[in-house]
Amino acid sequence: MKHIAPVLLTLQLLSSAANARLNVVATTPDIASIARVIGDDKIELTTLAKPTEDPHFVDAKPSFIVKLNHADVLIEGGAGLEAGWLPALLDQSRNEKLASGAPGRIACSQGVRLLEVPASLDRAKGDIHSAGNPHYLADPVNAKVVAQHIAESLCLLDPKSAATFQGNLSQFNTEIDNKLAGWKKTLAPFQGRELAAYHNSWLYFGECFELKIDLFLEPKPGIPPTPAHLGQIIKKMKAMHVNTVIVDPYLNRKTAETVARNTGATVVDVTQFPGGVKGTEGGYIQMMNQTVNLLAESLIKKN
Amino acid sequence: MKLKLILGLSSALSLIGTPIQAEETNEVAQLKQMLLQMQEKFEQNQSEQRQQLESLRRELAALQSNQVTNDNPVTGASSNTAAQLEPSPPSSRTLLPATNSLSAPLTLVRSDSAYMNISFDVLIAAGGSTAADPAGQLELGDHDPSNNGFSLRNAEIAIDGAVDPYFKGYGNIVYKLDQNNETGAELEEAYLVSTALPDNLQLKAGQFFAAFGRQNSQHPHQWSFVDQPIILNRTLGPDGLRNVGAQLSWLAPTPFYTEAYLGVFNGQGGTAFSFRNEGEDVDGVPRVHGRETLDRTLRGPGDLLMAPRITSSFELTDEQTLVAGASAAFGPNDTGTGKRTEIYGVDLYWKWKPANANAGFPFVSWQTEANYQRFQAAANLTNAPAGYASLPAETLEDWGIYSQVLWGFRERWTAGLRGEYANGNKGSYDPSDIYRNERTRLSPMLAFFPSEFSKVRLQCNYDHGTLFGNQFSVWLQLEFLLGAHGAHKF
Numbered sequence: 001m002k003h004i005a006p007v008l009l010t011l012q013l014l015s016s017a018a019n020a021r022l023n024v025v026a027t028t029p030d031i032a033s034i035a036r037v038i039g040d041d042k043i044e045l046t047t048l049a050k051p052t053e054d055p056h057f058v059d060a061k062p063s064f065i066v067k068l069n070h071a072d073v074l075i076e077g078g079a080g081l082e083a084g085w086l087p088a089l090l091d092q093s094r095n096e097k098l099a100s101g102a103p104g105r106i107a108c109s110q111g112v113r114l115l116e117v118p119a120s121l122d123r124a125k126g127d128i129h130s131a132g133n134p135h136y137l138a139d140p141v142n143a144k145v146v147a148q149h150i151a152e153s154l155c156l157l158d159p160k161s162a163a164t165f166q167g168n169l170s171q172f173n174t175e176i177d178n179k180l181a182g183w184k185k186t187l188a189p190f191q192g193r194e195l196a197a198y199h200n201s202w203l204y205f206g207e208c209f210e211l212k213i214d215l216f217l218e219p220k221p222g223i224p225p226t227p228a229h230l231g232q233i234i235k236k237m238k239a240m241h242v243n244t245v246i247v248d249p250y251l252n253r254k255t256a257e258t259v260a261r262n263t264g265a266t267v268v269d270v271t272q273f274p275g276g277v278k279g280t281e282g283g284y285i286q287m288m289n290q291t292v293n294l295l296a297e298s299l300i301k302k303n
Numbered sequence: 304m305k306l307k308l309i310l311g312l313s314s315a316l317s318l319i320g321t322p323i324q325a326e327e328t329n330e331v332a333q334l335k336q337m338l339l340q341m342q343e344k345f346e347q348n349q350s351e352q353r354q355q356l357e358s359l360r361r362e363l364a365a366l367q368s369n370q371v372t373n374d375n376p377v378t379g380a381s382s383n384t385a386a387q388l389e390p391s392p393p394s395s396r397t398l399l400p401a402t403n404s405l406s407a408p409l410t411l412v413r414s415d416s417a418y419m420n421i422s423f424d425v426l427i428a429a430g431g432s433t434a435a436d437p438a439g440q441l442e443l444g445d446h447d448p449s450n451n452g453f454s455l456r457n458a459e460i461a462i463d464g465a466v467d468p469y470f471k472g473y474g475n476i477v478y479k480l481d482q483n484n485e486t487g488a489e490l491e492e493a494y495l496v497s498t499a500l501p502d503n504l505q506l507k508a509g510q511f512f513a514a515f516g517r518q519n520s521q522h523p524h525q526w527s528f529v530d531q532p533i534i535l536n537r538t539l540g541p542d543g544l545r546n547v548g549a550q551l552s553w554l555a556p557t558p559f560y561t562e563a564y565l566g567v568f569n570g571q572g573g574t575a576f577s578f579r580n581e582g583e584d585v586d587g588v589p590r591v592h593g594r595e596t597l598d599r600t601l602r603g604p605g606d607l608l609m610a611p612r613i614t615s616s617f618e619l620t621d622e623q624t625l626v627a628g629a630s631a632a633f634g635p636n637d638t639g640t641g642k643r644t645e646i647y648g649v650d651l652y653w654k655w656k657p658a659n660a661n662a663g664f665p666f667v668s669w670q671t672e673a674n675y676q677r678f679q680a681a682a683n684l685t686n687a688p689a690g691y692a693s694l695p696a697e698t699l700e701d702w703g704i705y706s707q708v709l710w711g712f713r714e715r716w717t718a719g720l721r722g723e724y725a726n727g728n729k730g731s732y733d734p735s736d737i738y739r740n741e742r743t744r745l746s747p748m749l750a751f752f753p754s755e756f757s758k759v760r761l762q763c764n765y766d767h768g769t770l771f772g773n774q775f776s777v778w779l780q781l782e783f784l785l786g787a788h789g790a791h792k793f
Contacts, residue, residue, distance in 0.1 A: 050621070050658045052658045052659040053658060053659065053660065054660065054661060054662060054663070056662070057660065057662050057663040059624070059654070059656060059663075059793055060790065060791060060792055060793045061616070061618070061624050061793050062560035062562075062614075062616035062624075062626060062793055063559065063560050063616060063617075063618050063624070065554065065560055065562075066554070066557075066558070066559065066560050069503065069554055083788075083790065084755075084788070084790055084791060085790050085791060086790065087789070087790040088789075088790035088791060088792045089790075091471065091496065091498075092505070092554070092562075093554075094498075094500070094503050094504070094505055094554055096498070096499050099468065099498065099499075100465075123754075123756060126754075127754065127755065222662070222754065222755070223754065224662075224714050224715065249659050250659045250660065250661050251661055252661055252714070
């Protein structure tokens with residue numbers, strides 16, 4: 001025993017010296033911003049998708065293979081969001097640390113209560129994710145679940161920095177709790193109000209803040225708007241006095257503008273990825289703050 | 304339990320440790336190793352259990368929070384009179400009915416619920432050409448539209464999945480209809496890929512497309528045009544260069560993507576077109592370039608087909624990516640003993656996609672491949688085809704290029720233009736060989752993708768060749784895909 005203890009210690013020291021900082025790759029900028037808060041300066045962080053990019057349609061660029069090859073940790077949204085591009089990259093990355101089930105593979109959807117899980121799979125209904133709606137991070141409560149998941153995984157992989165990760169996690173949780181109370185207060189006057197959105201990616205946000213975001217410019221998920229469908233939506237919006245159309249940076253803003261012109265509504269640029277809209281570069285909390293404030297500004301208007 | 308084991312082991316170790324000095328170092332090293340392994344395993348188990356516990360805890364928390372919201376309307380209902388005074392704000396329950404019903408069960412993770420992904424992809428073509436026999440003159444690829452009217456040359460079942468922690472498995476089975484509507488089937492690909500080799504290596508083994516250039520390893524539904532480029536038909540063959548074999552590839556430790564491949568194949572048959580390919584019957588004898596072919600099996604390592612490739616990629620800007628590659632294939636051909644074929648190719652792919660592209664549109668891409676082939680044909684002195692006294696030993700050369708630009712000009716729409724040139728030196732046999740005469744082709748194309756799972760494509764071909772003059776063809780192609788939609792490679 002007395003021979004082994006120093007050996008173990010040396011080995012541990014060696015391995016921790018070699019990997020001073022965990023090399024973390026995040027698929028999308030939202031989970032990257034949470035990983036940045038938790039990991040702080042204890043991790044090297046690379047994000048694959050751009051904040052303005054449609055997370056369903058990221059090109060599987062060969063440079064991503066290199067990034068994944070070098071990674072100690074991969075944080076993905078999961079729930080099928082990256083199904084169109086991540087598997088091909090992982091196949092070529094030759095990195096066992098990122099194998100599914102490995103401690104270095106963090107699927108953020110794990111532990112999140114996913115909504116709209118289809119009872120039957122039928123593509124006649126559009127491009128529906130079999131695991132449920134994957135845009136769950138628009139609910140700040142889920143951001144806490146994800147932050148905890150990331151913190152726990154990072155603690156396992158780098159126990160030396162566990163105190164930092166735990167500290168950052170509780171700080172993040174406290175900040176979310178405080179902010180969330182404020183955000184709910186800001187949006188409280190509009191509880192139950194209807195909003196129109198281009199794509200069904202704001203379900204979780206609506207649930208959290210008790211807004212009905214269920215009028216979509218897309219007739220079915222992933223199917224572009226048709227004039228007939230837009231006509232119906234305009235009619236409904238007028239009848240229900242809907243004054244706000246939200247649109248993500250990668251969607252067709254012109255269509256949203258047309259609808260807004262015909263209904264007297266306002267187009268609000270929102271994003272679920274920090275940096276996707278100007279003023280959201282500071283991270284998840286700043287982004288949510290801006291989204292809540294912009295929506296409140298728009299919803300208060302008369303039309 | 305494992306902890307006890309470790310403790311027991313360590314105490315045993317300290318007991319044994321003192322008396323036997325000679326074997327000590329060796330044994331201690333072994334035991335150290337064991338201890339380390341067990342500790343690792345213990346920690347791994349512990350972390351797994353912790354993760355399980357954690358996810359259960361989250362599930363419980365989610366259920367409980369759901370129950371709380373569930374209860375709200377009930378209490379609201381019981382104190383109905385009081386609640387009537389103030390407008391009751393709709394709770395999240397009314398917005399999201401039945402989150403725990405069967406139609407929307409509480410789910411932690413449900414993607415990839417099967418051990419195997421499976422899909423069925425069908426390409427249907429309709430159209431016509433001024434050429435009487437398009438497949439015999441113009442459309443030489445095995446999956447190209449084959450005749451005037453309707454044709455179905457590619458109905459493909461694709462399967463893939465993780466075999467175990469060490470391998471992934473892939474299969475592509477293709478059915479096609481010939482001009483007499485007879486069904487042909489081919490095991491296009493069936494291979495495994497390693498996932499756990501050290502040193503950035505990856506092994507592929509089975510029947511698969513050689514990593515040669517860009518389009519060779521793509522299946523027809525991934526092509527940007529309805530037909531295979533002329534120079535690929537002439538060098539890699541109408542079915543592409545694919546064979547039974549193995550391939551080792553290595554991801555180089557460069558800051559930009561660089562991958563090197565070495566494929567080793569049997570190199571026999573029609574899918575090794577320019578290699579040990581028996582050819583076609585002419586005057587009752589199987590021939591290639593007029594030479595009677597040797598019908599032989601592999602005699603030694605020198606008979607194998609070797610296919611090396613190197614490819615690199617660069618991010619020119621945030622929105623522009625370039626991929627460049629160089630490939631080669633070397634192996635014997637069947638025209639005579641010691642006769643060999645060499646193919647060399649370069650390929651280039653560039654793509655621009657703006658940072659706020661919607662569903663992958665707009666984009667512009669440019670793809671070019673150029674191939675050069677040297678085919679050593681043996682002399683044929685005694686058994687030449689009708690009309691020839693004999694054929695001399697000679698080297699037949701082929702060269703050609705295709706270049707195509709695609710423009711995804713709006714969501715779901717792509718326009719494209721492809722230009723091609725192919726030629727070869729004059730051999731002493733068959734001046735009317737459709738595979739060796741000068742040809743140019745210009746192909747404008749327009750494609751509409753109703754969704755990711757279907758496609759309508761219209762393509763015109765302006766063909767010019769020394770053998771057939773000018774020909775014009777129009778092809779309409781329909782595609783549908785059922786089942787798993789595999790991730791796209793770049």
